[in-house]
Amino acid sequence: MATRPADLMMGALCDLRIHPVRTWVRATSGGVTVVDTRDAALVWEPRRVVASYAVPRADVTGDLVPWDGTAGAEHAVRIGHDGPSVLDPRTPFSVHTAAGRAWSIATSSGVLEGAAFVADDPDLDGLVVLDWSVFDEWREEEERAYGHPRDPYHRIDCLRSSRHVTLSIGGQVVADTRRPTYLYETNLPPRVYVPAEDVRTDLLSTSPTITYCAYKGRASYFSLGAGDARIEDVAWTYEAPLHDGRPVAGLICFYAERFDETVDGVPQERPVTPWS
Numbered sequence: 001m002a003t004r005p006a007d008l009m010m011g012a013l014c015d016l017r018i019h020p021v022r023t024w025v026r027a028t029s030g031g032v033t034v035v036d037t038r039d040a041a042l043v044w045e046p047r048r049v050v051a052s053y054a055v056p057r058a059d060v061t062g063d064l065v066p067w068d069g070t071a072g073a074e075h076a077v078r079i080g081h082d083g084p085s086v087l088d089p090r091t092p093f094s095v096h097t098a099a100g101r102a103w104s105i106a107t108s109s110g111v112l113e114g115a116a117f118v119a120d121d122p123d124l125d126g127l128v129v130l131d132w133s134v135f136d137e138w139r140e141e142e143e144r145a146y147g148h149p150r151d152p153y154h155r156i157d158c159l160r161s162s163r164h165v166t167l168s169i170g171g172q173v174v175a176d177t178r179r180p181t182y183l184y185e186t187n188l189p190p191r192v193y194v195p196a197e198d199v200r201t202d203l204l205s206t207s208p209t210i211t212y213c214a215y216k217g218r219a220s221y222f223s224l225g226a227g228d229a230r231i232e233d234v235a236w237t238y239e240a241p242l243h244d245g246r247p248v249a250g251l252i253c254f255y256a257e258r259f260d261e262t263v264d265g266v267p268q269e270r271p272v273t274p275w276s
Contacts, residue, residue, distance in 0.1 A: 006187070009153065013084050016098045016121055017044040018054070019152065025053060027135040030109025034061050035130065042149055043119075043129050046097040047076075047086045049187075050148045054127040060116070062107040064128070067114045069102075071095050077274040088274040089148070093117075093131035103128075146242075147212040154186040156215045158193075158247035165192050167259045169231075174224070174254065175199045181248050185215070189271035192261070193251035201252075209233050216245035222252070234258055 019042045027035035037059035042051040057064075072092035076085050087095065093114070096102065100119035105112040117129040132138065138145040159182050167175040177198035183191040207221040209232075222235040235254045238245055257275050261268040 009187075010084065013049070013086055014046050016046055016119070016124075017051075018042065018123060019051075021149075021152070023140045025055065026139045027053075027130070028137045029107060029112060029135050031136075032061070032107055032109045034105065034107050034112070034135065035059060036061070041124075041127060042151070043124065043127070045119075045129075047084075048091075048097070049086050050089050051151055052093065052129050052132060053149050054124060054129040056126055057128050060105065060128055060130075062105040062112075064103040064116055064118075065106050065111070067102045067104040067116075069094065069114050075274075078272070093133065145214065146217055147214040150214045151186075154215070156186075156244050157184045158182070158245060159184070160247070164262075164264050165194070166262045167192070167194075167254050167256075169224070169259050172203070173200070174203055174259070175252070181251055183245070183248055183253070189256060189273065191253050192256070193248040193253045196250065196252055199252050204235065204252075205230075207233050211236075213245075215242065216248070217242040231258075 021040050021042055023040070024038050025035065025040045026033055035055055037055040039056050039059065041054045043054040044051045071094045074095055075088045075090040077088045078085050094102065096117055098119045098121065100117055102114050103116040103118060105115045112134045115131045115134045119129065132148050161180050161182050162178060163180060164178050165180045166173055175194045175198060177194045179195060181193040183193055185191070203224055204222040207223045209221040211219045213219060216238050217240065219236040219238050221233045224231045224234045235252050237250060237252050238248055239250060241249050255275055256268070257270055257273055
């Protein structure tokens with residue numbers, strides 16, 4: 001019987017996973033370089049879909065201090081209609097699903113509360129797992145890194161198309177294009193990016209929301225409607241995406257989970273994702 005690699009990946013989501021990486025990794029806090037390593041690893045705690053960097057203890061500048069703070073709340077979501085329950089990226093680093101001990105890092109610029117985790121697993125012996133969000137800046141080689149560590153099993157492909165795509169909500173068409181760009185991203189539904197000229201931009205208003213993607217960069221958002229009828233953060237754009245996402249620069253993408261989409265006249269099923 002044939003094996004689907006995606007099934008293997010899904011089947012391991014509840015395991016503690018590790019993958020060595022060869023990039024030179026650095027992180028700063030308060031202008032001080034706290035992490036500087038050429039021996040990093042990616043670590044996914046059980047049920048995590050986004051990895052954290054783990055580095056040798058010797059490559060962390062500062063003292064590890066036991067941390068007994070509040071772990072925070074899980075944000076559990078289900079992947080697909082019958083997939084496993086996982087922790088989406090809103091779940092704070094302090095929620096640990098592997099056995100081990102949480103630590104703070106005391107540096108010359110201050111204490112990074114709960115920023116480190118030392119797992120009991122012998123395969124992680126000598127490594128400290130780090131909270132991406134508490135550092136001011138991460139670099140992989142000389143490239144600024146955003147959002148979270150890049151996953152070697154995760155990629156994006158941007159492909160121009162001539163399919164006829166419409167997106168509507170409540171019977172109101174908000175996008176109608178014959179020149180979409182499809183963005184295919186591992187383990188996510190295809191995203192349709194539309195030229196602004198083919199969007200009812202008069203129905204959109206800018207949102208203060210900003211997010212960062214490790215593969216595409218900085219996204220700014222749009223809300224739909226106004227007043228009591230306003231629906232927040234239903235679309236986004238990358239004005240200056242990272243190199244992998246350059247084909248979608250300036251295009252607008254809508255959450256297919258929230259809109260009625262047709263492709264060449266055929267209605268599409270709404271995908272089930274954490275954003276449904």
